[in-house]
Amino acid sequence: MTRILTGIQASGRPHLGNILGAILPAIKLSQKPDTESFLFIADLHSMTTVKNAQTLADNTRAVASAWLACGFDADTNFFYRQSRLAGYHTELLWYLSCQTPYPMLANAHSFKDKSDRLSDVNAGLFTYPVLQAADIVLYKANFVPVGKDQKQHLEMSKDIAAAFNRTFGDILVLPEPLIDESVMVIPGTDGSKMSKSYNNYIDIFLPEKQLLKSIKSIISDSTPLEEPKNPDNDITFKLFSLIAEQADIDTMRDNYLRGGYGYGHAKQALFELIWKRFEKERELFNYYMEDKDALEKKLKAGEEKAGEIARQTITEVRSVLGFN
Numbered sequence: 209m210t211r212i213l214t215g216i217q218a219s220g221r222p223h224l225g226n227i228l229g230a231i232l233p234a235i236k237l238s239q240k241p242d243t244e245s246f247l248f249i250a251d252l253h254s255m256t257t258v259k260n261a262q263t264l265a266d267n268t269r270a271v272a273s274a275w276l277a278c279g280f281d282a283d284t285n286f287f288y289r290q291s292r293l294a295g296y297h298t299e300l301l302w303y304l305s306c307q308t309p310y311p312m313l314a315n316a317h318s319f320k321d322k323s324d325r326l327s328d329v330n331a332g333l334f335t336y337p338v339l340q341a342a343d344i345v346l347y348k349a350n351f352v353p354v355g356k357d358q359k360q361h362l363e364m365s366k367d368i369a370a371a372f373n374r375t376f377g378d379i380l381v382l383p384e385p386l387i388d389e390s391v392m393v394i395p396g397t398d399g400s401k402m403s404k405s406y407n408n409y410i411d412i413f414l415p416e417k418q419l420l421k422s423i424k425s426i427i428s429d430s431t432p433l434e435e436p437k438n439p440d441n442d443i444t445f446k447l448f449s450l451i452a453e454q455a456d457i458d459t460m461r462d463n464y465l466r467g468g469y470g471y472g473h474a475k476q477a478l479f480e481l482i483w484k485r486f487e488k489e490r491e492l493f494n495y496y497m498e499d500k501d502a503l504e505k506k507l508k509a510g511e512e513k514a515g516e517i518a519r520q521t522i523t524e525v526r527s528v529l530g531f532n
């Protein structure tokens with residue numbers, strides 16, 4: 209049995225980047241035979257940026273609803289909120305912190321990136337990769353499907369687990385990243401990585417008008433309507449190519465190169481594509497957002513199941529540490 213694990217932060221509403229880069233690939237993997245999938249909402253991680261309890265709860269609900277809306281089978285897998293099993297996650301975080309070299313964390317790209325952008329650079333942001341390592345090894349996950357932006361974090365998780373094993377014996381499973389090279393880092397409306405915390409994201413679950421508005425906010429250059437445009441430099445085209453059928457991508461490329469086709473036309477086409485492609489998902493998402501009990505029931509059951517596994521690992525870890 210292979211164990212696959214993926215977490216998504218509750219730092220905002222789940223967006224197109226999360227869905228194409230993490231949620232859909234993880235769901236596909238969860239449908240393979242002989243695999244067990246652990247999908248969780250990383251609400252403890254989100255506390256590095258979200259400081260309001262209600263916002264955190266709302267985001268958590270949105271992320272959980274997105275998993276279910278995109279087709280994750282919570283009954284045959286493991287589906288939980290990290291915060292509800294916080295005792296296990298944070299206990300292991302401490303044990304692993306004591307095996308983690310300080311410079312490894314200081315050199316993390318995402319820390320540097322976030323500390324440049326954010327005004328609140330807290331210690332949680334710094335130790336984030338260690339909590340992530342704990343999240344993974346707690347469930348003895350073999351594979352962690354992630355977007356390219358998470359590659360370095362995954363290497364750290366593996367190094368941290370290996371350091372623990374060298375000192376205390378081979379008890380932690382070393383996780384491997386699963387990076388689908390065909391899924392790139394999806395750009396946001398401003399051209400940098402689409403992120404919940406950068407406010408540059410496209411929320412595919414928005415109502416029609418708001419979705420259109422957010423797609424219209426994608427930046428583009430100032431080439432006039434009648435002139436040819438370079439599709440490879442354009443964010444709208446990139447996003448369109450990630451979802452559309454090949455024939456439609458080719459047509460749009462030709463339109464760009466020919467001229468007389470404006471960015472506004474491309475944005476309208478992208479909007480129509482997203483609106484249609486995620487119609488079923490939008491409906492299910494709204495159902496789980498509205499029916500809190502239905503969602504809560506799935507999560508509670510998942511937390512019970514996942515808690516069993518976490519407890520077993522913590523018992524083994526305590527035992528090699530001499531804490532039993």
Ligand code: ATP
Pocket residue numbers: 215216217218219220225226228229230353354355356357358392393394395396401402403404405406
């Ligand atoms: P935050 O801004 O809080 O870091 P995020 O949008 O980057 O949020 P995460 O919760 O950090 O989302 O990541 C969840 C998963 O989504 C990870 O597997 C990550 O690789 C993937 N992911 C996030 N953003 C993108 C993106 N722009 N393109 C592809 N995959 C992405």
Ligand code: MG
Pocket residue numbers: 403
């Ligand atoms: Mg991120």
